[in-house]
Amino acid sequence: MKLVAKLLKPRMKVVDAGANIGLYSLLAAKCVGADGQIWAFEPSQTTFKFFVDNLALNGVSTVETHRLALSDVKGELTLRAEQGFGDLYRHLDYSGNASEGDAVESVAVVTLDDFASSEKIDQIDFLKIDVEGGELCLLKGAKQLLSRSPNVVVMFESEEDWCQRSGCTAEDTFDLLRSLGFGLYSWSKRSENWSTDSRELSKSRTVWAARRPELLQAAVG
Numbered sequence: 175m176k177l178v179a180k181l182l183k184p185r186m187k188v189v190d191a192g193a194n195i196g197l198y199s200l201l202a203a204k205c206v207g208a209d210g211q212i213w214a215f216e217p218s219q220t221t222f223k224f225f226v227d228n229l230a231l232n233g234v235s236t237v238e239t240h241r242l243a244l245s246d247v248k249g250e251l252t253l254r255a256e257q258g259f260g261d262l263y264r265h266l267d268y269s270g271n272a273s274e275g276d277a278v279e280s281v282a283v284v285t286l287d288d289f290a291s292s293e294k295i296d297q298i299d300f301l302k303i304d305v306e307g308g309e310l311c312l313l314k315g316a317k318q319l320l321s322r323s324p325n326v327v328v329m330f331e332s333e334e335d336w337c338q339r340s341g342c343t344a345e346d347t348f349d350l351l352r353s354l355g356f357g358l359y360s361w362s363k364r365s366e367n368w369s370t371d372s373r374e375l376s377k378s379r380t381v382w383a384a385r386r387p388e389l390l391q392a393a394v395g
Contacts, residue, residue: 175201177361180393181327182206182300189286190214190237191244191312192304196225199237202300208236213293217243217253217281218264243283244305246314253281265306268340285315297323307336310347320354327390328356328383332375348375356383359390367394 178198182188182205190199193214202212214237216222222241229237243251243266254267255277267278289295298319303309309330313320320326328351332344348358360378362369368382368390375381384390 177393178202178300178302178329179205181389185209186299187295187297188212188300188302189298190302191286192216192302192306193225193239194221194304196228196237198302199225199229200232200234203234203236210236212237213240213289213295214238215240215242215244217241217266217283218255219279221264240289241282242289243281243308244286244289244315245283245308245311246285247311248284248288249282250280251283252278254278265336265339266308266311268308268311286312287315287318290316290319295319298326299323301326301328301330303328303330306331307333307339310337310342310350311340313347313350317350317354325386325389326384330381330383331379332381333379334376344376348381351383355385357385357387358383359387 179201182202184207186206187210188202188206190202190212193199193216196214199212199214206212216225226239243253245266252267253264255264303312305312332347334344337344351358357370358375359368359370359382360374362374382390
């Protein structure tokens with residue numbers, strides 16, 4: 175979160191996809207200030223309530239909250255929490271293979287491109303994604319917005335096992351971002367700097383994408 179805090183600046187436009195209870199939304203609100211904009215998405219009914227309550231407890235009213243899931247389709251999908259994982263690892267069920275004992279709920283789904291069009295969002299500066307394997311689908315539904323956001327930095331979780339739930343691989347997500355002109359980076363704790371090494375990327379749980387690497391470098395200094 176320290177890197178995010180250094181990256182975000184006043185008046186920036188931020189999307190928090192998979193907001194959970196709002197840790198990143200709270201941080202973003204502090205960094206971008208009253209002149210910035212934050213759109214946060216959390217589909218789980220239970221978690222969304224905790225999220226909204228958390229914002230209120232912290233006196234934050236500048237985050238625009240939406241109980242929606244983001245993907246490359248619109249309509250309704252099943253949000254699934256596998257038995258034993260609780261609210262920590264809810265994910266959209268693209269397979270329809272929920273097991274007995276899994277917690278499921280039907281949630282509204284939109285694409286980020288459709289949302290941006292309806293809300294007249296021209297471009298964004300930062301996109302944080304934590305959607306438990308649904309990264310590729312979300313990014314497919316955000317290609318137009320990303321294409322007109324030349325300075326955007328994307329931060330997303332990358333777990334091969336979670337990607338398989340959506341019928342893809344982490345490399346599929348990397349390839350999509352590269353096709354949109356992004357370079358991919360991981361943070362190396364060993365060198366305390368950014369790495370583009372493919373082996374580092376494959377091992378990193380958090381991957382960063384940027385067209386302008388100097389924006390990432392500025393967050394280090």
